[in-house]
Amino acid sequence: MQHLNNLPDLGREVARLRKEKGLTQKQVGALTGMGQSTLARFETGQVAEFGSRKLLRLLEVLGHDLALVPVQGQFTLDDALEQRRREAGSPPAGAR
Template structure:
């Protein structure tokens, strides 16, 4: 994720996966439902770290820092490792 909008969209996806309503998540996180709604829709210029961490805690999620170019899902990483191993054994 590179933008606040993408982060908001990811939070919305997680909330929906859990079957939670915006109002319920907002109340548990101690923020307004309108603030969460604007964040999820990418309609806010900023969303404070405390608010974000509170929302993530309610959703059972956490924020991870990944160096650019190092993202990918576990299956992609496994495939890359397998290809590297195959290339090493095939080149010998």
């Protein structure tokens, strides 16, 4: 499983998968109901946002799925809450 954690990397991977299947942007656009220019901008990292429905439909057409995996070694919301508790002098979560 490949870990992609930003939109430009995801777009490049979609382009790779599309080419691997021998499909053009126009063909994938027709299968997904997405414009060729939208797909081109996504594949080249020129979009700031890309809707989840579009992404899931695109991955489905390319024979792939989206998986959520835990992030290793990154500061999480739980870490931030625990840090705030320590700074406030509160007992750790679950210690009450």
